[in-house]
Amino acid sequence: MKPSFALVLAATLAAGVSTTAIASDRVTADTILTNARIYTVDKAQPWAESVAIKDGKIVAVGTRAKVEKLKGKATRIVDLGGRLVLPAFGDAHAHPLFGGLGRTRCPLHDGRSIEDYQRMIAKCVADTPGNGTVFGVGWEDSLFPPNGVPDKKYLDAVSTTRPLIFDSIGGHTYWVNSKALELAGITKDTPDPANGSIDRDPETGEPIGALQETAQGLVGKLVPPPTDAEIQNSVKYVAEHFNSLGIVSWNDAGVEYDDQGGSRMVDAYKAVKDAGDLTAHVTVSLKWQNERGMEQFPGLVKAAERANALGIPTHTVKFYVDGVIPQRTAYMLAPYEGSTERGKPHIDPAMLTEAVVETDRRGMHAFLHAIGDGAVRISLDAIEAARKANGVKPTHHMVTHLNVIDPADQPRFGALNTYAQFQPTWSSWYPYMELTEQAIGKERMKSIYPAGSIVRSGGKLAYGADWPVATANPLEGLEVAITRRTAGDPQARPLLADEGVTLETAIESHTLNAALVNGLDKVTGSIVTGKSADLVVLDKDLFKLSPYEITKAKVLVTFFQGKAVYGELEALKP
Structure with missing residues (x-):
């Protein structure tokens, strides 16, 4: 035979x-x-x-x-x-549902001014019958100086009779109108939730129309949930879009699940895959619920086991350790400029350590959102504790964003075998950097996105665009990673030019290293037999x-x- x-x-x-x-x-x-x-x-x-x-x-x-x-x-x-x-190419950090819905529910991504947003939103209101919420995604922080906080008055100029709710391009801030605040019962007497804040008029205390981090949940009941069809269409949209950019693998960075292990996102991936439309290798990271503690682990494990049984690989836990710098919700080692505040971690450091140690013990990877240098440090501390508690394990932990890394912590990535997951296109001067510099000052800007220093000190990089927060185009990412300038503009101001990397390093970070942290390095990421x-x-x-x-x-x-x-x-x- x-x-x-x-x-x-x-x-x-x-x-x-x-x-x-x-x-x-x-x-x-x-x-x-x-x-x-x-x-x-x-x-x-x-x-x-x-x-x-x-x-x-x-x-x-x-x-x-x-x-x-x-x-x-x-x-x-x-x-x-x-x-x-x-x-x-592979991408180690994407948000397909957020990005897909952001293209269908009143997208603001193409707006370049507040007036643009108002025109777009007015059209969405006119095109959406009834009196329900008009929801959209995609406004830029930098169009609302000096701190990236929008005002409800611009939305009230469009409508005061329908609730208008718009998520920022980064997903950390809702911009809402007076009607949304009214229906949600948000007043000057409403307390800030844990790990969130209601932006207020400094004189009157009245909400001005911006809800930071967990405060977004105060209007959550007004946002229509996506249908199963919308979730599946988001997955198909991303597969087609990523394929056009040369991407055939990604990590869905923060998938929700219930205590019985159910997940609508995993179900959507399964449905799209069964239909033959999932033209990519996909892995999902399960989102750690900051409002809970270790009691959530059994449900998380059930969700991982169920996803793996359905053929949607799951081996990573996503932790949101802090917020963002312009709105001063990122956790910094020293106070923000002109302030005594330095932000707060969204997870108690002791709880973070316990959770990361347990994640590592189970052979799963910790994936930590850390933007401020304080958040980076406690993330690395948690990983170090896991390495000490569990010994050497084949776990590929990674810290993402890394807007500011204190020089003392930069060599720790190599020492702890932890991947630095940068969004390469962020490593250039653009309006967001102006807001960042105003918040943290020139001295700390010397430690922003220090990719070259990480590599020189023995660390490894894995790229993920955080799409739709930034373009997923790997070619743009490669150029910026090397030049530290805005893609396509050789005359642009570089952002710490010495922190650029070589073409070979950049390609590896967007292929083999991305596959590795996605748990797919035996399958894809390099051109080798098998x-x-x-x-x-x-x-x-x-x-x-x-x-x-x-x-x-x-x-x-x-x-x-x-x-x-x-x-x-x-x-x-x-």
Whole structure:
């Protein structure tokens, strides 16, 4: 009986023999991409000329002569004419539901002024029958100087008869009108909730129309929940959008669940996957509920077990340790400029440590949102406690955002084998940075997004865009990571130019390292035999471009499991 392809491949890999040595009458490729510059992100073989694909897997990588030995009568040979091929990109931090709904429920992302927002919102009100809430997402903090806090008067100018509720692009602040405040019963006498605040007029104490962090929940009953169809459509939208950017794997960073382990988001992923529309490897991070304690762990474990059983990998717990800097909800080591306040951690440090130790003990990864240098420190302290309590475990903890990292804490990432998860496009001067500098001063701006210092001190990076907070385009991220300037603008002011990284480091951070923290490094993230055939073909060679021209490159074709999920193979003809 002739052995199956799977058995032949497994035996060959076990023997340590390259599949290029297999006789073509036993294994023949479905597709061979050849005459290419293939950057594999594999230290054992960084560059290759050809790659062979069979049944969605990579079966050979190497020279053109060797790989083409796997050619059969039905093999499709695609001559790339010297084009660059990379592993398909991964993203270690995305919010598909937030982003997907933000594109369908009165999106404000394209607004460039308060007047723009008012026009957009007025149209949404006119287009939405009835008297219910009009909800949207996408306003920019920087359009509300000096501290990124919006005022209800701009919404009241649009409508005082319907509740208007709009989430910021970062998801940390609601902008609401007077009607929303009235229906929610929010007055000057309403106390601030734990880990949240109602912005108030300094003279009268009246709410001005901005709700920070957990205070968003005060109007939660007015926001219509998404339907199952809306959640599924958000997943499909993100898959298509990410595929167009060369991305075929992501981490959904903060999925809700109940104490019985149920999760509407996991159910949506399952439904989309079963329909054949999930053209990506997806893992989800379960959201730690800051208002609760360790009693939530049984429900969290049930949710993880259920998701894994449904084929939606789950191995990560997402902790929101603090807020954001412009609104001064991020936790800092020293007070904000002109203030005695330094923000507060959203999780008691002792509770955070206990939870991270338990997460690590169970073999799960801790994923910590930490923006202020104080939040970064207590996050690293918790990880250090876990390493000491549990010994060496194959857990890949990561801290995300990292707007400010005290110099004393920068070497700890390498020492603790903890990934620094930056949003690479944030590492440039733009209006948000102006608000940040006003809040923390020039001295602490010397420690902002110190990616280069992390790498030089032995740490590793993993990139995740935090989409839709920032563009998910990896090519923009690579350019900014290297240049520390606004993508496409070589004349822009750099943000600590010495903190840039090399192209090789940036690519690894957006491919193999992203796959690793997503728990997918055995599946994707590099071009090696046995992995999923997840590839991206570019029209320009990044290694031959000026760093300031990387965003001029375009994705021609994105492959997921050996199939083109964006672009056409015909477009690859030289």
